Amino acid sequence: MTLVEALTWLMSGGAGVVVYWLMENVAALEELSAAGKRYASLGLSVGLPVAAWLGLVGLGYAPAPETWQGWVEQVFGLAAGALLVGQGIHGAAKLRVRPESAGMALGEKAGFFPMVEPDGGVVQVPYAALKEAGLVDEAGRVRREYV
Numbered sequence: 001m002t003l004v005e006a007l008t009w010l011m012s013g014g015a016g017v018v019v020y021w022l023m024e025n026v027a028a029l030e031e032l033s034a035a036g037k038r039y040a041s042l043g044l045s046v047g048l049p050v051a052a053w054l055g056l057v058g059l060g061y062a063p064a065p066e067t068w069q070g071w072v073e074q075v076f077g078l079a080a081g082a083l084l085v086g087q088g089i090h091g092a093a094k095l096r097v098r099p100e101s102a103g104m105a106l107g108e109k110a111g112f113f114p115m116v117e118p119d120g121g122v123v124q125v126p127y128a129a130l131k132e133a134g135l136v137d138e139a140g141r142v143r144r145e146y147v
Contacts (some may be wrong), residue, residue, distance in 0.1 A: 004061050007052040011078060015048035016085035042083065049078040 001009075010018065023029050023041050032040055053074065056062035065071045130136055 003059075004056070007056050007061070010052035011049045011056075013081070013085040015045060015052070015082050018048060019044045045082045045085075046079040049082045050075055053078055 006014075019041055022044065023037060029037065029040055053062065057064050065074055
């Protein structure tokens with residue numbers, strides 16, 4: 001991979017992958033609070049592709065915009081694209097909802113647990129009844145085979 005290819009990759013979505021890796025593997029970033037991690041990942045997600053583009057412009061591989069509006073439009077486009085990719089990666093990797101955990105939260109809070117019948121219908125089973133029948137594990141989750 002050449003320098004131009006690497007910088008272009010960072011501009012076209014690669015920054016989201018790099019930021020995700022950094023947030024998971026750099027100790028200083030791992031130790032941030034939840035809000036700190038969010039702001040750091042947003043800042044890095046915008047900063048990396050913009051820096052890559054400025055590198056391409058500075059090295060003469062990409063033309064510099066002729067007006068200030070061109071500069072603003074380019075930075076905005078890179079920032080919006082990077083944030084979209086970064087949020088997509090985060091959503092796919094960290095925000096998957098597992099059926100048993102989603103149902104469990106609903107079951108504990110509402111007092112019932114939705115269960116799918118063989119014919120596809122949904123029945124609201126009282127959470128206490130599931131617990132009494134031994135269908136809830138030690139952590140308070142409905143056992144996977146019953147979800």
